[in-house]
Amino acid sequence: MIVxxxxxxxxxxxxxVSGDPRLVLAAAVASAEEALRELPRVRPDVISMDIRLPGMDGLEATRRIMAxxxxxxxxxxDSVRDSTFGISMNAxxxxxxxxxxxxxxxxxxGHEQIAETIRTQLYIMSQVPVIRQRGTLAVRPRLLAEPAQRPPPQQPAVxxxxxxxxxxxxxxxVLGALPADYPLPVLLVQHMGAAFMEGFASWLNGLVPLKVALAQEGEVPQPGRVYVAPGDRHLLLSPQGVLRLSSEKPLASQRPSATILFRSVAAAAxxxxLGVLLTGMGEDGAVGLTEMRRAGGYTITEHESTAVVYGMPAAAVRLGGSSLSLPLPAIGPRLAQLGRREAQA
Structure with a gap:
């Protein structure tokens, strides 16, 4: 369904949509209200949602549909530079x-590249099982008991x-659970279109206590700051402790690559x-996280019970790259605990 x-x-x-044999157009509507009326009848596998709509906007429509x-x-x-991008992130x-x-x-x-991205995303996301949004995620108490497992052998530095x-x-x-004075620098890879990365970093900066910005070549990472891999560039930590941005070819179709980041941090630290792999389709990051663990680092994967897509964390678990698997609400507090250990050392 197109809205x-x-x-x-x-x-x-x-x-x-018609240019992809994997896709069939179920409906095309001009408003969120019409989409909500048609949804029970059409029952689409995936929805293309505009944000700037007359009447009910795309954010409220998303909330209603998910509920x-x-x-x-x-x-x-519509744009990565105007106010609607923040609404898109909230969607x-x-x-x-x-x-x-x-x-x-x-x-x-650039039309064909954008068109191919849309087709690919619609097809891939049509395969994702989604659940009704109920505000906060239900977490099993048994899983929350897992942080009592063996702590990292060394105090984390990054x-x-x-x-x-x-x-x-x-x-x-996860980052919202960390204090503004968190004693570690945070290096972050999020798979997203290159045009959105600056807006994503700005959106995240407005939500969490830590300062968030796109990583810059040659920066020395500082505690309490989040360095986001910019669009279409790999982010690495050099052995000298300096951030590097690379235009090296994508790894497993990903640039930035989580595995390249994890691999560099394993070699440098x-x-x-300290490595964390969250929800995601595919297997990016699994090999790198495994290398980090083999190098003596401490690695956390998101548990299947909360992951939107369990692909990336599951691959890391299969390879033996996960020191600890936790539901999403437990990961931030665990990282905060590890940071307090560093601060007290």
Missing amino acids: EDSTVVRRLLAHI EQPTPIVVIA LKAGALSVVEKPVGIETG LAIAASTGGPPALAQ GERA
Whole structure:
């Protein structure tokens, strides 16, 4: 189902969908209200959701859909620079799975790349099982008892964290549990379109106590700051403790790559490396996290009970790369605890 008030863009999206044999257009509507009326009848596998809509906006529509008839939602962002981008990010927090650029005219440069991204995201997200949003995630008490397991052998010096599908709200929850004076620098990879990364960092900066910004080449990472891999660049920590940005070819189709980040942190920090792998489709980060653990670092994966997509954490667990598996609400407090240990040392 396409939800888009502009007739021109709605037709363009329909044309894009028709170009993929894996996709069939179930409905195309001009408002959130119409989408909600049609949803029980059409029962689409995935929804393309505009944010700037007349009447009810796409954020409220996402909330309603996830509460009443959970369906995978891909947000189509009108602009990465205006206020609607923050609304798009909040739609992810409300249960949407990903955000992609709104298509431009067929004759415009870059159209086919954007169109292919839209087609791929719609198909992939149509396969994701979603659950009704009930505000806070239910956490099993048995799982929350796991932090009593063996602590890291060394006091952590740097935290590397990565996520993909479902990542922005998960990262907001984890980093939101860390104090502003958290004693470790945080290096972060989130799979997202390059055009969105600056807006994503700004959105996250407004939600969590730590200062969040895009990483810059040659920076020395400081405690209490989050360094986000910029669009279409790998983020690495050099043996000298300096941030490096690389345009090296994608690894397993990903740039930035979580595995490349984890691998560099393992080499630079060894037993003092702390790694976290959250929700995401595919296996990026699994090999790198495993290397980090083998180098003596401490690694945490998100438990299947809370992951939107358990692909990346599951791959790390299969490879033996997870020191500890925790439900999402327990990860931030665990990291805060490890940080207090560092501060008291």
